[in-house]
Every structure is written in C-alpha cells, then in structure tokens.
Amino acid sequence: MTNPTLATYLLRDGAGVPLVLLHGFPLDHRMWVAMVDELPQGPRVIAVDLPGHGHSDLGQLPASLDATADLVHATLREQGEGNAVVVGLSMGGYVALAMAERHPGFVRGLGLVDTKSTADDDAARDGRLRVAAAVEATQTLDAVMGMPAKLLGPTSELERRSLYPTVYAWIRSQGLSGVAWAQRAMAARPDRTDVLRSFGGPVAVVVGAEDQVTTVDDARHMAGAARDATLAVVPNAAHLSAVEEPAAVARAVADLHARVR
Ligand code: MLT
Numbered sequence: 001m002t003n004p005t006l007a008t009y010l011l012r013d014g015a016g017v018p019l020v021l022l023h024g025f026p027l028d029h030r031m032w033v034a035m036v037d038e039l040p041q042g043p044r045v046i047a048v049d050l051p052g053h054g055h056s057d058l059g060q061l062p063a064s065l066d067a068t069a070d071l072v073h074a075t076l077r078e079q080g081e082g083n084a085v086v087v088g089l090s091m092g093g094y095v096a097l098a099m100a101e102r103h104p105g106f107v108r109g110l111g112l113v114d115t116k117s118t119a120d121d122d123a124a125r126d127g128r129l130r131v132a133a134a135v136e137a138t139q140t141l142d143a144v145m146g147m148p149a150k151l152l153g154p155t156s157e158l159e160r161r162s163l164y165p166t167v168y169a170w171i172r173s174q175g176l177s178g179v180a181w182a183q184r185a186m187a188a189r190p191d192r193t194d195v196l197r198s199f200g201g202p203v204a205v206v207v208g209a210e211d212q213v214t215t216v217d218d219a220r221h222m223a224g225a226a227r228d229a230t231l232a233v234v235p236n237a238a239h240l241s242a243v244e245e246p247a248a249v250a251r252a253v254a255d256l257h258a259r260v261r
Contacts, residue, residue: 004051004059006075011036012045017108017260019253020076020084021047022092024114024151024240025182026144026174027167028054031089035242038250043085043257048072050095052178063184069098073106085257087111087204089242090214091182097192100199109260110199110226111253113206114239116218117193117225120186128187132180144179147171153210153238163243196226203229204256206249208237230255 009029011021019039021032029047036045049056051068061067072095076084086107088096093115100107120128134143148167156163196203203226207219216233223231232252237244 002059003071004057004061006051006071007049007055008075008079009047009049010044011047012039014042014044016043017257018044018046018081018084019257020072020081020086021045022050022072022086022088022095023047023053024090024092025186026053026141026147026179027170028174030054030170031240031243034246035249035253038247040254042254046076046081046084048075050092050182052181053174058175058177058181061181063181063188065094065098065185065189066102068095068185069102073099073103076106082106083108085109085111085260087113087253087256088115089113090115090239091186094186094189094192097195098189101192101195104199107199107201109201109256110203111206111256112203112219112222113249114208114211114214114241116214117191117196117222118218119189119191125187128183132183135176135180135183139176141172141174141176141179144171150213151239152244153208153212153236155210155236156238156244159236160244163240167240167243193221193225196222196229199226201228202256202259204232204252205229206232206234206241206252208234208239208241208244210236210238211241213239228259
C-alpha cells in the first residue's frame with residue numbers, strides 16, 4: 001500500500017505545544033487562514049490538507065478516518081512534532097477524535113468545531129455512499145456543489161455574500177477521488193463519544209448557533225461527555241464558524257491552548 005504524502009502549512013511560527021488544524025469537507029487548509037489571522041501570538045500553527053484534498057494526494061489509503069488519523073500523526077512526527085493541540089472542524093473533528101483515540105499521548109488538547117462524536121445513522125450513511133457513487137459516475141463534483149448553502153448560515157446569506165464564491169471556489173478545486181474517498185471514510189466512522197469520556201486533556205467544543213449540519217445539541221452532547229470541556233456557541237455563524245466568525249473561534253482556540261499544561 002502506498003501512503004499518500006500530506007501537504008502541511010506553517011501558517012504561523014511560534015513556540016510551545018503546536019496547534020494543528022484539520023479542515024472540513026470538501027475543503028482544505030485555506031478555510032483556517034482567517035481564523036489564524038485572529039489568533040494572538042503564541043504557538044506554531046500547522047494546517048494539514050487531509051488526504052485527497054488541497055495539495056494532498058490519496059495514494060492507496062483505505063477509506064478510513066483511522067488510517068487518516070495515523071497518517072496525520074506519522075506526518076507530524078516525521079516533522080519533529082512530539083505532541084500538539086489538535087483542532088478539527090467537522091470532518092477534521094472526526095479525524096481529531098480518531099487521533100485522540102489512537103494517539104492519546106500525542107494529543108494534548110482537543111478543539112472540536114462544528115462537528116460531532118456520534119456515528120452516522122443508516123440514512124446519512126446511505127446518502128454519503130450515494131454521493132460518492134455519483135461523483136465517480138458523473139466524473140463531476142455536481143453532487144457537492146450545492147454545499148455552500150448548507151455550510152453557511154442565514155447571517156452569512158444576508159451579511160457576508162462574498163463568502164459564497166470563496167467557499168464555492170474552494171469546493172470546486174477539490175479532486176473527484178478525494179471527495180468520493182472522504183464520503184466513504186466518514187460513512188464508516190464509529191461513535192467516538194467514549195473517546196471524550198476518557199480523554200485526559202482539555203477540550204473546547206465550538207459550534208455556530210446557526211449550524212444545521214452538526215447542531216448545538218451535538219455540541220452539548222460532546223461537551224457533556226468530556227471530562228474537562230468548555231462550550232462556545234458562536235452567534236451569527238453556521239457550519240463554517242471559523243470562516244464566518246473567525247475572531248470568536250480564535251478566542252476559543254487560544255483559550256484551549258492556554259489550558260494545556
Ligand atoms: C464537513 O463540513 O466536514 C462535513 O459537513 C462533515 C459531514 O458531512 O459530516
């Protein structure tokens with residue numbers, strides 16, 4: 001099996017335990033740039049393009065977020081990182097939880113933004129498999145090009161219209177095989193609520209108040225399960241809270257980093 005090479009980006013230099021950022025679907029590291037601009041000076045900030053997204057290839061990686069978590073961990077270790085505060089948005093959060101389960105000594109703190117710890121129900125899983133099949137059958141991204149309307153909320157629709165072409169362009173630039181792979185990998189993920197129950201480090205749960213994809217209830221469920229969690233509900237933001245309200249998400253991420261001992 002050929003493992004893919006993951007593209008990583010040093011978005012900010014700094015010191016101490018680094019901050020690792022994992023993006024949502026079907027996006028790449030660019031979704032974090034506005035949030036990083038709002039972070040106070042502090043740790044090194046590394047963003048990763050997940051397999052088949054951005055500038056990361058797919059190799060022969062199985063459609064598995066466990067394999068993805070192992071690959072992100074191995075990539076960071078090869079780069080000399082001994083541990084990190086890992087922050088993931090949506091799909092990135094699923095990978096962050098898998099990292100916390102599989103590499104608990106590496107993950108010092110966990111940021112879960114617009115994501116959930118539960119698995120898909122049958123209908124959601126079937127929907128993902130249909131999207132994967134449609135992308136491959138049509139050799140287009142048509143099946144996911146409607147996503148900006150789901151990812152961005154009513155406040156963005158009214159007040160941040162310029163985000164739509166940006167998010168649309170990010171999605172349009174993703175590869176067909178990466179999009180199909182991610183749908184299958186997310187469909188196969190287990191419930192990882194127990195990971196939160198056993199995780200020893202600080203957890204920050206962040207959710208856009210308008211998020212209809214992973215809801216405030218999903219966020220409350222995670223914060224309630226974790227041993228040491230904060231919950232930030234970000235007003236006027238939806239599923240891409242880090243893009244819609246980057247300053248509010250940066251505050252929660254900086255606070256998480258400060259809680260790591
Ligand atoms: C994402 O933003 O990564 C996706 O909405 C995740 C998902 O489909 O569950």
